[in-house]
Amino acid sequence: MSRGRQALLALCAVLACGLLLLLPAARRHGPARRPANATVRAGVTPGDPAVAYREAAVPAASRPDVLLLHGQAFTSGTWQALGTLALLAAEGHRAVAIDLPGYGDSPPARTVATQRGRASFLQHVVQQLGLQSPVLVSPSMSGRFALPFLLAHSEQLAGFVPIAPVGTREYSAVQYRQVQTPTLILYGDRDTGLGQQALQSLRHLPKHRVVVLPGAGHACYMDKPEDFHRALLGFLGQLQ
Structure with missing residues (x-):
């Protein structure tokens, strides 16, 4: 056998070994994960008040439902644009984001002028959407709705x-100490105003943990979406 042919066979052998070494890594990492069954649809709840919402659902959700509210400068569309709805659906959650009264596509509602009215409003949303013991995500302004609901219907x-x-x-x-709902207190380390102020009160919730996102401001989920999603999914995973 000529030296040229021997060299060619040796090169082929080296390449084959290299491919074999790469296969386990490919099996471990696989292709980039893409959300499955995560088409987001829009709708309006029946009854009064009517509430516009966006939903990403899986055929047989096996993990807790998630209800997402929004801050004053945002709407339900924020959670769609950020990929949160699709990500939650890919992880087995039914995820619903609503437009609060007077925001997005939801008309104003007189019934939300009081704390009791806002708590009743969220109860109406949960019932109309058929949410089963959801996890409530509440940034900024939406605390006006989430906190009275939490304290009345934890x-x-x-x-x-x-x-x-x-x-x-x-x-x-x-x-706060009367609430036994598992809680993830989340804020950005650059939110030295409302983030730390809220922590001073919310730390009285008995079953809480705190995650501070480095380099993030008040809308920390916008500044650091990957860190936010990681913290949220980690918390949801502990509720299984």
Whole structure:
């Protein structure tokens, strides 16, 4: 056998070994994960008040439902654009984001002028959408809705994720201590105003943990979406 042919066979052998070494790594990592069955649809709840929402559902959701509220400068579309709805659906959650009254496609509602009215509003949403013990995600302004609902109907929630919500000082430490809902307190380390202020009140919730996103401001989920999603999914995973 000529030296040229021997060299060619040796080169082929080296290449074949290299491919064999790469195969396990390919099996481990696989292709980039893409959300499955995560088409987002829009709708409006029946009844009064009517509420516009976006939903990403899986055929047989095996993990807790998630209800996402929004801050004053945002709408339900924020969670779609950020990929949160699709990501949650890919992880087996039914995920619903609503437009609060007077925001997005939801008309204003007189019934939300009081704390009791806002708590009743969220109860109406949960019932109309058929959510089963959802995890409530509440950033900023939406705390006006989430906090009265939490304190009045905490038994209806599987979890609570406040993201620097407003209105925390309107309730006492005694009221917070009565809530047994698992809670993830989330805020950005650059939110030295409302984020830390909310923490001072919410730390009285008995079953809470705190995650501070480095380099993120008030809308920390916008500044650091990957870190936010990682923290949210980690919390949801602990509720199984």
